Amino acid sequence: MMVPLSPAVMSNIAGYMSIATWIVVYSPQIWENYQLQSGEGLSVPFIVLWLLGDITNLFGGVMAKLLPTMIILAVYYTICDLILxxxxYYYRRKPSPAARTHIDPTDESTPLLPEPKQPKPLLPPSLEYPIMLGxxxxxxxxxxxxxxxxEVKIPENxxxxxxxxxxxxxxxxxVLYLGSRVPQIxxxxxxxxxxLxxxxxxxxxSGNITYVLSIFFTSMNPRYILANLPWLAGSGLTVFLDLFVLAQFAVFNWQDKRxxxxxASDEDEDEEA
Structure with missing residues (x-):
């Protein structure tokens, strides 16, 4: 039996999509740290501010009696922040043999992080990430x-x-969510x-966008939006800073390839000479 796509249903669907996205969002970074045996790609203030933001978000959400999906997400965020x-600190105290070879991080000619052997991806990032997201x-x-x-129980008003x-x-x-991105940038x-x-x-x-949609689908009543405005701002505005981080990836990757x-061109000229 098909359920009519009312705003309440759409809110629940968006909430579940957001939860699914955030369940996997930390996994790539946790795996990256494990492979590198290092967490130096992450800024410690970034994680700490993110953690504090998640804790205040959790308590604020409970007190405001927000949607269950918001509470679940806040708890999960906190756990993942602690893991990161x-x-x-674990890899700083017990660096791997590969990490010990990078003695002088101030030397620009020396890689900051070890480079483990990783299998070549089957698909280019332009296809891999959309497929994973879908x-x-x-x-x-x-x-x-x-x-x-x-069991859609979200009231229309x-x-x-x-x-x-x-x-x-x-x-x-x-404020903590927005501020956390600055030290990472x-x-x-x-x-x-x-x-990283x-x-x-x-x-x-993707998780923040679906998170915001789950609120908007619940109600567009101005008073309801006002009550949820802190969470809308924390998630919605963070998207723009995360887009800036993606731009950093793109620019640095382009510069490295250049x-x-x-x-390679200089080496070819030397060989010809």
Whole structure:
């Protein structure tokens, strides 16, 4: 039996899609750190501010009695932040033999991070990431279809309670989320995004967009939007900063390939001479 696609249903579907996206969003970075035996691609202030934002978001969401999907996401974010933070300090205390070879990180001629042997991807990133995203989003829809399609309980005009404590926590989390990206962006200029997972930010953007949609589909009542504004700002505005990180990946990759072509051309000229 097909369920009519009412705003309440669409909100639930978007919420499940967001959960599915965030379940996998940290996995590429955790795996990247494991392969490199290093967490130096991540800025510690980035993780700490993200963690504090998730904690305040969690408490604010509970106090504001937000959608269950928001609470679930906040708990999951917090756990993943702690895992990333643990990896950074664990690998600093117990660096791998490969990491020990990089003694002087200030020497630009020395790679900052070890380069493990990795299998060549089957597909180019331009195809790989959209396919991965499509699979994850469909998994979210499938999870909704199996578990929640007959139990849509979101009212069309939900009651809104503007409680100042939850609003303060919500705005604190929004500021922390936005502020967390700044040290990572600065850090990327030092590392040229080495050791940083492109997929993490790609999925973070998708997760935040579906997260925002789950709120908008619930109700467009101005009072309801106002009550959820801190969470909309924290997720929505972070998307633009994450897009900036993706731009850093693209620019650094283009510069590196350009240097490789110049270097290869110089070698060919030397051989001919």
């Amino acid at each position: 933070l643990f990896q950074v 699979f994850v989003l469909l998994s979210g829809v499938g999870a909704w279809y199996i578990t929640d399609q007959d 939900p009651k809104v309670e503007l409680e100042w404590k939850s609003q303060v926590l919500g705005w604190m989390s929004a 600065v850090h990327n200029y030092k590392t040229r995004c080495a050791g 997972s492109l997929a993490m930010f790609f999925f973070a953007i 240097k490789e072509r110049v270097f």
